[in-house]
Amino acid sequence: MxxxxxxxxxxxxxxxxxxxxxxxxxxxxxxxxxxxxxxxxxxxxxxxxxxxxxxxxxxxxxxxxxxxxxxxxxxxxxxxxxxxxxxxxxxxxxxxxxxxxxxxxxxxxxxxxxxxxxxxxxxxxxxxxxxxxxxxxxxxxxxxxxxxGKPVLRSGASAGDGVYVTYVTGDAACGLELLKRMAPESREAVKKWLDYEVPLPDLILTDGSGFSKIDGNRVKPLLARHLMPAARDVRDLLPHITSMIDVSDGLFMDLCRICDESGTGAKVYLDKVPMSDSMKFASDRIGLSSLELAVSGGEDYELLFTMPPDVAERLDVGHACIGEITEKERITIDKSGRKAALKAEGYQHFGPA
Amino acid sequence: MxxxxxxxxxxxxxxxxxxxxxxxxxxxxxxxxxxxxxxxxxxxxxxxxxxxxxxxxxxxxxxxxxxxxxxxxxxxxxxxxxxxxxxxxxxxxxxxxxxxxxxxxxxxxxxxxxxxxxxxxxxxxxxxxxxxxxxxxxxxxxxxxxxxGKPVLRSGASAGDGVYVTYVTGDAACGLELLKRMAPESREAVKKWLDYEVPLPDLILTDGSGFSKIDGNRVKPLLARHLMPAARDVRDLLPHITSMIDVSDGLFMDLCRICDESGTGAKVYLDKVPMSDSMKFASDRIGLSSLELAVSGGEDYELLFTMPPDVAERLDVGHACIGEITEKERITIDKSGRKAALKAEGYQHFGPA
Structure with a gap:
């Protein structure tokens, strides 16, 4: 009705x-x-x-x-x-x-x-x-x-703090890209899928000119992260966290927000950005850069936080350290040591496309 | 831009x-x-x-x-x-x-x-x-x-309580009806009008077949009540109020909500429903029943509350008593003593038109 x-x-x-x-x-x-x-x-x-x-x-x-x-x-x-x-x-x-x-x-x-x-x-x-x-x-x-008991603001980071992110980034963005490329019958199969434990069939992707298949169960974590993300929780680390944000518009954009509010810079080691194997596999299949998705994809709903690195080491925090807070400089460093500017790239409403 | x-x-x-x-x-x-x-x-x-x-x-x-x-x-x-x-x-x-x-x-x-x-x-x-x-x-x-300090629920009314409403009802609904019938240039004049103290010009109404003028300042309270209603406040009476609701979907519909939640009925004397002279004048001009607007018009944002009548009399509440809470019976009584069923008529989203 x-x-x-x-x-x-x-x-x-x-x-x-x-x-x-x-x-x-x-x-x-x-x-x-x-x-x-x-x-x-x-x-x-x-x-x-x-x-x-x-x-x-x-x-x-x-x-x-x-x-x-x-x-x-x-x-x-x-x-x-x-x-x-x-x-x-x-x-x-x-x-x-x-x-x-x-x-x-x-x-x-x-x-x-x-x-x-x-x-x-x-x-x-x-x-x-x-x-x-x-x-x-x-x-x-x-x-x-x-x-x-202790509100954690974006503004509490200090130079020298380590920068940590829960789990992996880019999964949700990659999941969305898969959904956009999915044939209608595969979209319907995904829409009916309400429980992570239930297996998914092979999914059909289309790029306009042709069709290809992708293993539904292999990309399940990506689809799940876009469609029904679970919120993270790091309350056990609260006493030591100096600043925090949830990654909704993209890892770099949200890291820059911490920097803006804290009046600091940040240095990110690109090879430390945590990515899932599923995401690397799927992004490769659809011709997208996994690193690009991980740093600016958006809708990750992971928690990005800062903490003195010695404390983090002592506690064995179990989350990836992707870099550190600096006085002012905002840079990324790749595996070969090449530096580039850390830019607030990500999604914004009303934004230039 | x-x-x-x-x-x-x-x-x-x-x-x-x-x-x-x-x-x-x-x-x-x-x-x-x-x-x-x-x-x-x-x-x-x-x-x-x-x-x-x-x-x-x-x-x-x-x-x-x-x-x-x-x-x-x-x-x-x-x-x-x-x-x-x-x-x-x-x-x-x-x-x-x-x-x-x-x-x-x-x-x-x-x-x-x-x-x-x-x-x-x-x-x-x-x-x-x-x-x-x-x-x-x-x-x-x-x-x-x-x-x-004291939350007042819809569910606190008891048989015997008086039913009170702040100021008047129907003004906002009548104001909306005027706006709907207003010629574009008059609508523009009203849209620019941001301050109650500023006078309004004569306004042009159209019923499809012709035009007529209405004194802008005479209907100002009606337009104001629809466009920028001020919220009411009866906190000085709080200790004695037994139940309360704000009239958003229509006086009768919202009174029925108090009855539903309190498990009571209500009796309303139609000639006690407070209406403004501006509203009676304007509703007459556009051929609508002022009583109809007052009891089911909606968006009044007046406060409808119940209180033992002896307390109300002693305090001189300064708001109209429109009837009383009954055990079960829900009726309206007109000036001549004729009774009719009190019906929850008013606005609802997705409602039958």
């Missing part, structure tokens, strides 16, 4: 029925959640953190290769990632949806499924939001509230 | 320059506002309130008679109104904007002017948000955080 035939009130009832868990209310200090003018809750004793992110159809997501489930999951994750980048734990979600009247109810249900999966994964509760309608493109927006 | 030529980073810088007031940071317990992954602030000691609202072009606003200044102001107001309906005071705004690449910079500046005016009026600070781009319709979304 189309949403236009269901009506706002019944949709709100459905959301309320689905996401209001009375057992959670007491534990979390929720006085009132969905269903009043505003949510009310007892404040935490720690510092409060609030972040918000909007996803606009055709700009931030493309329904030809993104399922509503993926979208719901990702919308929560990207906000949780922002809270994590402040050293925080996410507690509450506020969800705003603007869908078209002719949108099918199944879209709405699957989107909620994705949101619910993420809430469960991060131990959060949905306690408010807004429902609007759209004439053209759909828009989803989320606000996440969290808290931390 | 178009936003697409300016770029996201410069727009963000502009927002940050404009809305980051270092003197406010200390006073409000802001640790970090705009410019990090999330905003961080010291929690209040009182109950926290959070609300969010999205406005989608073509659905929630029409740029042919709404200026960007009005839009910015209203977006903040409607959220502040939700916080007020919980008995709260608003502190922080998070603002999300999705505009088109070919949107003129002036639109952005004027929108920010409207937001700034509202922030000043309500004593709030903008401490975060998100900037996205849109292919078609623009979307603006806001999250407002406030606090209260």
């Amino acid at each position: 189309q949403l236009g035939m269901i009506g706002e009130l019944r949709l709100l009832e459905e959301i309320r029925r689905r996401f209001s868990d009375p057992s959670q209310k007491r534990d979390r200090g929720i006085i009132v959640g969905i269903g009043d003018d505003a949510a009310a809750f007892t404040p935490p004793l720690e510092t409060m953190l609030v972040t918000t992110d909007m996803m606009h159809e055709g700009v931030d997501f493309d329904l030809s290769y993104t399922s509503p489930f993926h979208l719901g999951f990702k919308l929560v994750s990207v906000n949780v990632s922002d809270i994590a980048a402040m050293g925080g734990r996410s507690s509450f979600l506020f969800l705003t949806m603007s869908m078209k009247g002719d949108t099918d109810e199944i879209f709405f249900t699957k989107f909620c499924d994705g949101v619910a999966r993420a809430l469960q994964q991060y131990g959060m509760a949905l306690i408010g939001g807004d429902l609007s309608s759209a004439r053209n493109d759909m828009v989803f927006s989320a606000t996440v509230i969290g808290n931390t | 178009q936003l697409g030529m300016i770029g996201e980073l410069r727009l963000l810088e502009e927002i940050r320059r404009r809305f980051s007031d270092p003197s406010q940071k200390r006073d409000r317990g802001i640790i970090v506002g705009i410019g990090d992954d999330a905003a961080a602030f010291t929690p209040p000691l009182e109950t926290m309130l959070v609300t969010t609202d999205m406005m989608h072009e073509g659905v929630d606003f029409d740029l042919s008679y709404t200026s960007p200044f009005h839009l910015g102001f209203k977006l903040v107001s409607v959220n502040v109104s939700d916080i007020a309906a919980m008995g709260g005071r608003s502190s922080f705004l998070f603002l999300t904007m999705s505009m088109k690449g070919d949107t003129d910079e002036i639109f952005f500046t004027k929108f920010c002017d409207g937001v700034a005016r509202a922030l000043q009026q309500y004593g709030m600070a903008l401490i975060g948000g998100d900037l996205s781009s849109a292919r078609n319709d623009m979307v603006f979304s806001a999250t407002v955080i406030g606090n209260t």
Whole structure:
């Protein structure tokens, strides 16, 4: 059934029925959640953190290769990632949806499924939001509230700190490039794929002039990282982290943000930028530079942080050290020792193409 | 200059320059506002309130008679109104904007002017948000955080309580009907009108077959109520208010929400519904029922609350008592004593037209 035939009130009832868990209310200090003018809750004793992110159809997501489930999951994750980048734990979600009247109810249900999966994964509760309608493109927006004992800002880096990044970068960007090149039937297979454990078939890529196959299971981590990224968490290292950001617009662009806010420079050893074998394999297959994807690809949702290197060594942090914070100089150094300027290249809305 | 030529980073810088007031940071317990992954602030000691609202072009606003200044102001107001309906005071705004690449910079500046005016009026600070781009319709979304010593829920009404509403209802809906019927040159005059003190010229209305004039200053309160509604505040009555809601979708629909949540009925005396003379005059001129506009018009942003009538009388609340909460029965009674069913009629997204 189309949403236009269901009506706002019944949709709100459905959301309320689905996401209001009375057992959670007491534990979390929720006085009132969905269903009043505003949510009310007892404040935490720690510092409060609030972040918000909007996803606009055709700009931030493309329904030809993104399922509503993926979208719901990702919308929560990207906000949780922002809270994590402040050293925080996410507690509450506020969800705003603007869908078209002719949108099918199944879209709405699957989107909620994705949101619910993420809430469960991060131990959060949905306690408010807004429902609007759209004439053209759909828009989803989320606000996440969290808290931390020690807020970590972008501005705390000092010359001499090591620069660390969790896991690998470039996977999500490479996954997106694969999806863009994928034949419709393969896109459909990927859209139905909701669980990382489930195997993927061979996928068909097309470059306009011909078709080729790629092993679905080999590129699974890349597709997963784009479609339903899990937010990272380095709270065990919090006492020692001097600055942090989540990599959403590209590793170099986000590193430059740390430098800008901290009033420093940075030196990056290109051969230390962590990349996955899957990404190297797939980028090679589609003729893209893996390093390019890793340093400016965007949507990694990895955490980029700084820490005194002696502390990092002592703690055995387990994340790649890609360079160090400098007084002023911003450079990259390749394997042969060649230096180049470190440039803030990455994605920006309204940006020059 | 178009936003697409300016770029996201410069727009963000502009927002940050404009809305980051270092003197406010200390006073409000802001640790970090705009410019990090999330905003961080010291929690209040009182109950926290959070609300969010999205406005989608073509659905929630029409740029042919709404200026960007009005839009910015209203977006903040409607959220502040939700916080007020919980008995709260608003502190922080998070603002999300999705505009088109070919949107003129002036639109952005004027929108920010409207937001700034509202922030000043309500004593709030903008401490975060998100900037996205849109292919078609623009979307603006806001999250407002406030606090209260006593959260007032929709669910607290009891049989016997009086039903009160601040000021008058129907003004905003009537203002919207006037704007819809207004000739383009009059719409332009209204769009340039940013200050209530400034007089308005005669306005030209058109019904398709002909034109007529209406005194701009006489209908000024109606246009103002639609274009830039001020949020109401009844915090001086808080200790005695048993339930509250802000009237956004229509007086009767929102009263029914109080009844639904409180498990009660309500009786409304139609001749007690407060209406302004301007609204009665203008609705008559355009052939609409003033009572109809007042009970189901929507976007009033008045506060509808319940309170024991003896307390209200003793305090001299200064707001219209339109009826009382009943055990179960939901009825309206007109001047001649005729009863009819109280129906939840008002605006809903995705609703049957």
